[in-house]
Amino acid sequence: xxxxxxxxxxxxxxxxxxxxxxxxxxxxxxxxxxxxxxxxxxxxxxxxxxxxxxxxxxxxxxxxxxxxxxxxxxxxxxxxxxxxxxxxxxxxxxxxxxxxxxxxxxxxxxxxxxxxxxxxxxxxxxxxxxxxxxxxxxxxxxxxxxxxxxxxxxxxxxxxxxxxxxxxxxxxxxxxxxxxxxxxxxxxxxxxxxxxxxxxxxxxxxxxxxxxxxxxxxxxxxxxxxxxxxxxxxxxxxxxxxxxxxxxxxxxxxxxxxxxxxxxxxxxxxxxxxxxxxxxxxxxxxxxxxxxxxxxxxxxxxxx
Amino acid sequence: xxxxxxxxxxxxxxxxxxxxxxxxxxxxxxxxxxxxxxxxxxxxxxxxxxxxxxxxxxxxxxxxxxxxxxxxxxxxxxxxxxxxxxxxxxxxxxxxxxxxxxxxxxxxxxxxxxxxxxxxxxxxxxxxxxxxxxxxxxxxxxxxxxxxxxxx
Numbered sequence: 001x002x003x004x005x006x007x008x009x010x011x012x013x014x015x016x017x018x019x020x021x022x023x024x025x026x027x028x029x030x031x032x033x034x035x036x037x038x039x040x041x042x043x044x045x046x047x048x049x050x051x052x053x054x055x056x057x058x059x060x061x062x063x064x065x066x067x068x069x070x071x072x073x074x075x076x077x078x079x080x081x082x083x084x085x086x087x088x089x090x091x092x093x094x095x096x097x098x099x100x101x102x103x104x105x106x107x108x109x110x111x112x113x114x115x116x117x118x119x120x121x122x123x124x125x126x127x128x129x130x131x132x133x134x135x136x137x138x139x140x141x142x143x144x145x146x147x148x149x150x151x152x153x154x155x156x157x158x159x160x161x162x163x164x165x166x167x168x169x170x171x172x173x174x175x176x177x178x179x180x181x182x183x184x185x186x187x188x189x190x191x192x193x194x195x196x197x198x199x200x201x202x203x204x205x206x207x208x209x210x211x212x213x214x215x216x217x218x219x220x221x222x223x224x225x226x227x228x229x230x231x232x233x234x235x236x237x238x239x240x241x242x243x244x245x246x247x248x249x250x251x252x253x254x255x256x257x258x259x260x261x262x263x264x265x266x267x268x269x270x271x272x273x274x275x276x277x278x279x280x281x282x283x284x285x286x287x288x289x290x291x292x293x294x295x296x297x298x299x300x301x302x303x304x
Numbered sequence: 305x306x307x308x309x310x311x312x313x314x315x316x317x318x319x320x321x322x323x324x325x326x327x328x329x330x331x332x333x334x335x336x337x338x339x340x341x342x343x344x345x346x347x348x349x350x351x352x353x354x355x356x357x358x359x360x361x362x363x364x365x366x367x368x369x370x371x372x373x374x375x376x377x378x379x380x381x382x383x384x385x386x387x388x389x390x391x392x393x394x395x396x397x398x399x400x401x402x403x404x405x406x407x408x409x410x411x412x413x414x415x416x417x418x419x420x421x422x423x424x425x426x427x428x429x430x431x432x433x434x435x436x437x438x439x440x441x442x443x444x445x446x447x448x449x450x451x452x453x454x455x456x
Contacts, residue, residue: 031416033423061415092415135448186444189437230436231426 028304030265031061034231036131036184037089039260039270039301040070042204043146044085044099045121047180049258049272049297050238051222053193054142054182056125057097058089058303059265065090070301076293078108079279085119095123095144103206105155108289110280115164115206116151123180130182130191139183139192148205149173167280168246169208170215176201177217191234195222202246203279211245218243226260235259242277248286252277256297266304272297342441343395346434349386352395356385359428368420372411392445404452412455422447 038055041047046057049072058066066089074081085099098120105113123144130140150164150172164172176199184191198217200210210216220243226236241253256274263269275294282288346352360382364370373381383400390397401407422443429439 029416031414031419033419033426061419063414063416129450132447132450134444186440186447189440228436228440231430231439 027064028058028060028066029064030059030066030304031064032059032092033131034059034265035228035234035260035262035268037066037068037303039268039299040068040072040085040087040097040099042072042074042081042083042099042101043121043148044087044097044119045123045144045146046087046089046095046097047195047222048193048224048226048236048238048256048260049270049299050240050254050256050274051193051224052123052144052178052180052195052197053224054125054128054140054180054195055130056089056092056095056123056142057087058095060089060092062092066303068301068303070299072297072299074274074295074297076276076295077291078106078111078289079293080104080106092129093125095121097121097123101204101206108280108291109282110156110288113153113155113161115153117205118149118151119146119205120148121146130184131186134184134186139181142180142182144178144180145175146178147173147175148201148209150205150208164202164206164208167207168211168248169202170200170210170245172208174200174205174209178222180222189228191224191226191228191236193222193224193226196220197222200243200245202249203242203251203276207246207249207251207280209245211249212247214243214245226258232262233259238272238274248280248282248288250278250281250283250290252292258297266302268301268303270297270299270301272299341394342438342445343390343393345438346393346442348395349390349397351432351434352386352389352393355425355428355432355434356382356389358431359385359425362424362427363421366420366424369417369424372413372417389442389446393442404449408453408455410455413453415450415454418450418454 037058038046038053041052045052046055047053058068060066068087070085072083081103083099083101087097089095101117103115105111123142125142128138128140152163153161178195178197180195182193197220200217202208220241222240224238226234228234238256242251244251254276256272258272260270274297278290279293280288281290387397387399391399
C-alpha cells in the first residue's frame with residue numbers, strides 16, 4: 001500500500017518534470033564530475049556507506065539520467081551483511097533506489113539465523129547544487145522517503161522466531177523520512193553532509209521497527225565529512241545515530257572511516273571500517289551478544 | 305539514559321561539524337601575513353598560459369565540446385581565457401571580453417558541456433603539474449559561471 005503511494009509519487013513527479021526534458025532524454029550522459037553522485041548507502045540511496053546524502057545518485061546531468069548497481073558486503077565478528085542494490089537518478093532531481101539487505105549471523109548466540117529486508121527509496125532534490133554553487137553559502141538540500149519491509153527471520157523457527165515482531169519489534173515494515181544537506185567546499189577540497197532521519201527502525205530495519213521502549217519515529221542524525229585527495233579518491237568519516245526501541249537490544253550509534261575510489265565514471269569501490277555497535281545484545285537478564293560489531297565494509301558500484 | 309544518549313550524539317555531531325567548519329575557517333585566519341595569491345601559487349602568467357594551451361588541446365579532442373569552438377577565433381579565445389583565470393585567481397589582469405552571459409547567450413550550452421569544460425580544465429591543470437588542492441581552488445572560482453553559461 002505504502003509502496004504504491006511511492007510509485008504514484010514517482011509517476012506524478014515524472015509527468016511533471018519529464019515533458020520539457022523529453023528531447024534530451026535519450027541516453028545517460030555521465031555528465032557530472034567524477035564522484036559527485038556519491039556512492040550507494042546501506043539503505044540504497046545515494047550517499048556514503050552509512051549515511052544518505054542530498055546528492056542524486058549517478059552522474060546524469062539536469063538533462064539526462066543515470067543508472068547504478070552496487071554490491072556491498074560488511075563482515076563483522078558475528079555477522080555478515082550482503083546487499084545488492086540498484087538506483088536511478090533522473091535529471092539530477094529525483095532518485096529512485098532499491099536495496100535488498102541480507103544479514104547472516106555467522107557466530108554468537110543466534111548463529112545460523114538469516115534476516116532479509118527490502119528497502120525502496122525516493123529522493124527529491126529541493127534546491128541548491130552542492131558542486132556548482134561554489135559562490136553560495138547554502139547547501140544542496142533533498143528530502144527522501146524510504147519504505148522498508150523486513151522479510152523475516154530464517155533458521156530460528158525452532159525457537160518460534162520467524163518475524164521481527166517475534167523479537168519485540170512492533171512492526172515488520174515501515175516508512176521513514178529524511179531531509180539531507182550536502183555542500184562541497186571545493187576551495188577546501190571537503191564535502192560536508194548532514195541528514196536528519198525520522199525513523200523507528202531497529203538496526204536499520206533488520207530487527208524490525210519500534211519496540212517495547214518506543215514506537216514513534218524519532219529524529220536521528222547522520223553526518224559525514226569527506227576529503228577529496230584526488231579527482232578519483234575521497235576519504236572520510238561517517239556517523240549515524242540509531243534509535244533504541246528493543247528491550248533485547250542495546251542498540252548503539254554507528255560510525256565509519258571510508259575511502260571511495262572511482263577509477264572511471266562507470267565504476268567505484270568503497271572500502272570502509274565500520275562499527276555499528278552491538279546487534280541483538282540481549283539485556284541484563286538475557287545476555288546474548290554484547291560485542292560491538294565492527295569490521296570491513298566493501299562496496300562495488302557500476303554505473304551507466 | 306535517553307538524555308545521556310542524546311547528549312552523546314549531540315556532542316559527536318557538534319564535534320564533527322565544528323571540526324569541519326574550523327578547517328573551513330582555518331585558511332582565512334592563517335591568511336594574516338599576506339599569503340601568496342592563488343595566481344602566484346599557480347606560477348603566474350607563464351604557468352596559466354601553459355594550462356590554457358593544454359586545455360584548448362583537450363577541448364579540441366572532446367567531441368562533447370569541440371564543435372562549440374569550431375568557429376572560434378583561437379588566439380583571441382586563448383588570450384581571454386588567460387585573462388579570465390589570471391583575474392579570477394588574483395593576478396594583475398583585466399578580462400577584456402564580453403561577460404559570460406552575453407557571450408554564451410543563445411548558444412544552448414548544456415550542463416554536460418559545462419562539466420566537460422571543467423573536466424578538460426582539471427585534466428589540463430593535472431598535466432601541467434598543478435597540485436589537486438589548487439585545481440579545486442581554481443574550479444571553485446570558475447564553477448559559479450554555470451548560471452551564466454548553461455542555457456535555459
